[in-house]
Amino acid sequence: MNDLRPENPFAGGAAYIDGHYMPIGLAAIPITDWGYRRSDVTYDVVGVWQGSFFRLDDHIRRFRASMQKFRFEPRESDEDIKAILNRCVALSGLESSYVAMDCLRGRPAPGKPYHPVHARNYIAAFAIPWVWVMSPEVQERGGHLIIAQTLRIPPSSVDPTAKNFHWADLTRGQFEALDRGADFALLLDSEGNVTEGPGFNVFMVINGVVVTPDAGVLEGITRKSVIEICVDLGIPVRVGKVSAAEAREADEIFLATTAGGVMPASRIDGRIMSNDRPGAISMKIRETFWAKRAGGWHATPVDYGAAVAV
C-alpha cells in the first residue's frame, strides 16, 4: 500500500531568514548583501544527534559573543534564536541534523553612507541532514593529514574566536592536501605552530599527553568536551603551543568538530602513526564522547511539536 500522506516540503531541511521560514532549497542570501559580498557575517553550528541538541547553551553563548565582536545587533534575543533553531529541526523532522545560525551585516539602504554601521543586521538559520566532515569510512582507517604551506589568517587581522567564513587559507590548504594525496590540511601560524584545519580543532598525543593549540584557533565546543573527557578519564591534557615538528612526530593525532565529533588520523605528512590505524587514546576518547552523547550528556531534546505552529 502506498503512503498517501503528502511529502513534507521541509524534509530536505528547513531554514529561517530574517523572520521567515522556508524549505532549505529556497533559502538564499541576496547577492548584494555584505554578508556575502564582504563575508561580513558570523555563524555557529550546533549538532542534533538522536533527537537532542548538544551543548545548545554553549553554542548560543559563543554565537552571541561572536556577534558582539563583529558589532552585529540583530533583533532576535538568545531565546528567540533557540526557538528558531528548534523550529527548523522540528519542521525538517530530522533526528540527526547539522544546525547552523548566521548573523549577516545586511547592506546600507540606498542613499545612506556606505558604512557597515548603517546596515540592519539579521539572523538566518537552517537545519539539514547531519554532515560528517570526515566520512565514517575515513574515520575507520584514520584521516591522512598534511601540514600546509599556506598559513592561517592571523588574529591580528581576523579574530579566530569570532567564528567566520574567512576560509580561503583553509580551502587552499585542502587543495594542498588533495595534491599530496591526503584528506585534510593542518595550518600553521607565522611562527610555525599548529593552529587548526578546515572546520576542526586538532589534538596531538605526545608522550601520553593530549595537547591542543592555545592560540590562533576557534575555541571549539567539541574541543572543550574533549578536554573535559580527558580530565574524567585521567588522561593528561594540556592547552599550549605545538610546533610543526612536534606534530610531525606525534604518537597520535585527532580532530574535533561539531560536524563529526572526534575524528582520528593515521598519517601526517606521509608518516604512518599507530600502525596506520586510529590510535588507542584517540579511540578511547572517541568512544567515550559518543557514549556520553548517547547517555544524554549536555542534551536538550528537540521539541518536534513546534513544527505545527508555523
Add this chain to the structure above:
Amino acid sequence: MNDLRPENPFAGGAAYIDGHYMPIGLAAIPITDWGYRRSDVTYDVVGVWQGSFFRLDDHIRRFRASMQKFRFEPRESDEDIKAILNRCVALSGLESSYVAMDCLRGRPAPGKPYHPVHARNYIAAFAIPWVWVMSPEVQERGGHLIIAQTLRIPPSSVDPTAKNFHWADLTRGQFEALDRGADFALLLDSEGNVTEGPGFNVFMVINGVVVTPDAGVLEGITRKSVIEICVDLGIPVRVGKVSAAEAREADEIFLATTAGGVMPASRIDGRIMSNDRPGAISMKIRETFWAKRAGGWHATPVDYGAAVAV
C-alpha cells in the same frame, strides 16, 4: 500625459546566475553554497560610465587570473562573460553602472566527498546603479583617513591579487574609522607598511613623488590608470614601500577604485593636509582621469540592443 509603457522590471538592476537572467531583487546565493559559507568565491567589478565599460578586457583578464589562482573552472569563456556583463547592463538600461562578476565554488553534491574539488563552479554577475565608495560631497572636502590598528590579511594566508571577499579586517578598520570620527581606514602589514583600504588602493604624494604600495595589495585597474596618467603628465611616480610614518607625513593622499575613480583625502590620523582640502596633484590626476574617461579612453560601448534577446 502619462507614460503607459510598462516599467522595466530590470530598471533597479539586472543579474545573471549560472545561466539565468533576473531582476536584481531576485538574485540570491543559496545559503548552503560554499561561495557564501566559506567565502569561496572570487570577483571583479568593472565600471560603466556614460554608456561605456572602462578597461573591460583588463578586468576580464584579472578575473580569469583570480579564478585560476583559486582553482575555479566555470563553464563560461571570457567572451561569454563579456556578453553576460553587457546583457546585464543592457537589461537594466543604466547609463552608469557598477558591474560585478563573481565565480563561486558551489558545493559538493550529497554523497560526494566534502572537498571543494567536487563542487561545480559557476558564474554570477549583475549591473546596478553606479556606486560611489566615497560620496561626491566627501570627495569635495577630501576624505578623512585613519591608519587602523587591525592589520591587513597577509599574502601568506590569502593572495590579495586574487580579488576576494575576505573583508573582516577591512570592515573592522571601518569601525575604527567610525569610532575616531573619520571616513576611511588604511591598513598596514605586519611590518608597518601601508597596504590598502576597504575597496581601494592608496597613493601618497611625498616631496612631489606619487607613491603607491607594491605588496600586500590588489593590483587595481584604477591604480594602473593613475600610474599611466602620472607618466603622461610627467609627475614622478613610484611603486614601493610606504611606512605608516611616511603616510602620516604625506603632502597629499588619494584613493583609487573602480567605484569612485580617484578620491582625494584631506586628513590622516587627525592631521590636516593641503589646507584641509584635496591637494593640487590629487586634483590634477582626478581631473585628468575623468577627462580621459569622457574622451573614450579604454572605452567599450555597451550594446544596449542586447537587451531584446533574453
